[in-house]
Amino acid sequence: MRSPRKSIGRCAVSTLTLLLMSACGSGTDDANQPPAPTPTPTAAPSLHAIVYGASDTSVPRGTDVPITMMGQMRALFDLIRKSPDFTQVVMDLGDGTPVHVLDTNTGDKFLPGKLALGLSYILIDMKAKGDPKYADYLATYQKITTAMMAQPSGGNYTYANTSWGEYYYLVALNNFKAHGMLNEVFSDTMLATLQNRLTFCDMFGADSSGKTNTCPAAGVPIDVASLNTAQNYYAVSYGIAGLRQKLGWSNPTFSSATDPAVATMNARDALLYTLTNHIRNDSSGGFSDEASNTHTTYYDKARFDRYSTLLIGEVVERTLEMGNEANLTPELKGYLRKSVDLILPQLNADGEGFNYGRSIGPYGDSAFMEVLTAAANAGVLTPQEMQIAYTFIYKAARRYETFWYDPTLPTPSVNMWVKGRGTDTYRGKPRVMGENFSLLHQYMYVDAWWSKLGFGGKAPMADSDYQAWLDARPRYTLTWYNQPTDTAHPYSAALLTVRDGNRVINLNLSQAPDYNSFTPYYPVPFSDKLIYGTTDLGYALLIPQVSYNGKTYIPVT
Template sequence: MHRQKKSALAIAFGTLSALFIGGCGGSNSTGTTATTPPPPAMAANSLQAIVYGASDTSVPAGAGVPITMMGQMRALFDLIKKSPDFTQVVMDLGDGSPVHVLDTNTGDKFLPGKLALGLSYILIDMKTRGDPNYADYLATYQKITAAMITQTSGTNYLYANTSWGEYYYLVTLNNLKAHGMLNEVFSDAMLATLQNRLTFCDMFGADGSGKTNTCPAAGVPIDIASLNTAQNYYAVSYGIAGLRQKLGWSNPTFASATDPAVATMGARDALLYTLTKHIRNDSSGGFSDEASNTHTTYYDQARFDRYSTLLIGEVVERSIEMDNLANLTPELKGYLRKSVDLILPQLNTDGQGFNYGRSIGPYGDSAFVEILTAAANAGVLSQQEMQIAYSFIYKSAYRFDTFWYDPTLPTPSVNMWVKGRGTDSYRGKPRVMGENFSLLHQYMYVNAWWNKLGFGGNAPMADTDFKTWLAALPHYTLTWYNVPGDTAHPYSAALITVRDGKRVINLNLSQAPDYNSYTPYYPVPVSDKLTYGTTDLGYALLIPQVSYNGKTYIPVTYYKNLSVQESNGQVVVSFDTTRFRQAVKNATYTTDIDLQAHTVLTFAQGTITRTDTLSSGTLAGNIAIETDFTSFADFQSTTANGDGVSVTYANSSATSYGTTGFDNCALSNFDMAGGVTNPLSTTPIGQLHSNFACKTNPFALSVGTSRTFSWSLKYADLS
């Protein structure tokens, strides 16, 4: 499935110079001008109706959402505006610990940029519509942005604003310039300060604290290999350099001890050149290896997740936003098409995106949205795929407004933190204000692009047609991150997607050296409201977890001999795990134990079965095995069966679960521990309520022997 027919709708790049797009790091957003008022004929079930709404940004009749995204952004602006001291603005999510979301200690080092960009949507819209309150809101905007960019001493600033925050700010400046508002909103002195501060220098050869500007003296190049953060931040730097260039601001230059060609390029093109090499060299399958910069051997490489697929979408969109189309090469478009081919088999009628890896939840959904939008703009979608993409994006926006956004919270907000939900510590609750801005921004820029592509105000394709297209997708899809036979990447890394009726099931095999001790990176099936990992935490979720000499070991890397076959309507996946890793973050291969597993997963209609056969050539002493299944079903609706090895569920997607090979099993309440919420139970999409833990007594696994364990999970189809 590698369609690359160029869409006629994507040829109009030359007319899009006023539309700016980018990525949202730490989050994964992308920038643009404010969304436009609705066209004369706007369908209630359109992307424009959800994002912008009626001419006053209210919800159009029949749209079925509690508030438009412009309405959400205006509410955030009003929340800030009504506070005498914006640093004391509080958001209350109803969990008993309200957060001061605009103080200097939120941990969100992108906050000034997010705030400048998010609130600028309201300014641009008010100015465009001639709103009489514009001057009042402009004064508030100027007060906040000036305070946040204030120097406290030397080159230190009151608020950190690193990398993505600098990028957001530059998107803001370009958007305001496109609307003839730049010099009205920012004084010459403020622009001079921003020109000095909004650089990529903090990402190279410095501590990355964001408190200082570390650009070298004029004429002194930066070593392009001195990036002090993950390699995907070359893309952030690329966005910054390109948007500075578009404003007419100069950039520091780069040099490379190993590649003299870099010194002959401007910063923008040197960064794109380096980023392209990262994608090309660190994964033979064309995806970005998110662990390759800090892990130097094949033992430690190969973290493939949401961002591995999204990064190329951001690169393409930035190339368009900065008018760098000459460097939007067939190679880059080919990588983008691979990302499209990975996500098309996962599309669904609920607007859900990535369900494995880190930083998912609403960002998992919006990543699909961003990739499809980049592909539409780059001309790598067929005409039918354009319709499919727009229909999915509409459903994703509807899901954001009706699932992720919670108007019943004391302070209405996107919810990734309460009511049973949990997200990465990186996106801790103190960052709630910035996360609202990031996510709203993503859908606003995407809506603006689809308006430009001729879909403004259009209804998506009929649900019956969308479902017919989905039903025709392959039963399974195998996407290799590392092509078999690649000696530089000898372990199997791939995504297997299985479709069973309306249900999408993903099995992601990724080494993930820095995250493989966490359940979202386990080699287990993941599917909505059926099986789901818990961010930043690990336990024996559907894997044979080993206790040995007082330590815990798990089969979460070193995959070999991956095979995927379909027979008699069943998809059979098998692979070998050659060593078990200690279940701690950033475990090195020196702590591995000599234990192997041959794993077979069988996907049949309404049933998933896994068997693990364990063996070892040298392991001495006894080991014990545990495997857990945690369910979204209410504990009160869950029954342990009399056989002692199986359980029955009611009122949930899971209907039954059973095991073989274990000595004892126990059902327990999972959502509470010691009178407080069990952190293991809070997944990105909601709370797990029960755990069925099966264990063995200690046993010896001598040379030439093996022991097999299995589980079988039955489930109902999605309605």
């Protein structure tokens, strides 16, 4: 995300007044698996033109981006392939501290899965085209995946590939299977290793060090309540269980001390059941409270942010991805629609997404995109909203290519770290390669779904028509995360969205107990190019500070 401006000016100050009185003025395969991008010519401009491009993945004429997303993926593959030792690959962002992104001490525990998935797009594409270099790239892929799945021999070996990494790896395996390539890419021995390693067990239970990466003995169930991370990781484990089941692999079973029904379900359905209860019980508005797993009293809860809205989009997308549509209930679709209703008033002509809370920047943009895509697939958008959603996603993809992706860096890359930008420690510079892969994957799978929905190669709405729809949005929208009449949740939380001409202003009112000292959670208005928080920093924006007895106090919670 961008660092704050040095001066916010008079317009920013009167923006706070806007929320009370007036504005200061506006600114300016199989049936269930998305196919890999197809090597067919595409009209420009379109989402497919930005993501895949022409038949050779180059930028089609009339599409004003420096490179397609497939082109970026191929460049990363070539960077690895040309290195004498792939663990010594360097990405240089031009700030004087190049990163050895594949070194075993990077600490990116999702990287093996991200590599397996990201590079699989190139292999599938090359195979479909009969590319004569396919064998060389396949050999590189097999070398990398084999080394990263080797058993650690001790020391600080960090290719653990936990949680999200396991999910990404299983997406790659299912995509290979859908294209008849699974047994060509992976040996039987390697598949046996992956079947043993790619489980959700590392997210449940605990050993003397606090976590365990091994499943219990066969036939011994896992307590579904023993999740040792944030409750949104139920969605990650749900994706893992469902994709394992789709491959024909067995899953560990679950038990529950409070709900015997869990023990009668397969792991996939037990996790969806538990996840649904999380969304249902931790708010009355359908949004997940992401502080609910660590605090026992409600006044210590109420962290509603980007992920509270995105979680249901991921759940629905995973459900479709694994072919579990039978369990896509009206309740889940209703929660998804609430996320849509929070997002629609925030849409804009620049493809910008969430501007408050953590994990924003390019992930704030792609969160809007993922929720809208899930909603389109689940049938909860009107035909007009489908057109609007596709147009916004096109603009978000173009924004990624022309703003977040920086081809002028010594190693071209998504940029969340240099030239005045900063992000949270969770996505620090050592994860630079993995962030490229995961963001590119998001756009690639979204493009595949929209192609299946009949939008492949289609141009977005005309800017004038899109702008007219935006101009017709309500000036003020109040979205309750939980209803004030809900006696079980006595401290309400809500989002106020104000549209002031072309400007979107958000005032997020939630307590964020574990993050309330950080700027993106302060109860002040945020608006792109005007006021924008920097994750993990605690400077005050538009908030008085009181110094007393050597300490500084800020009235925020």
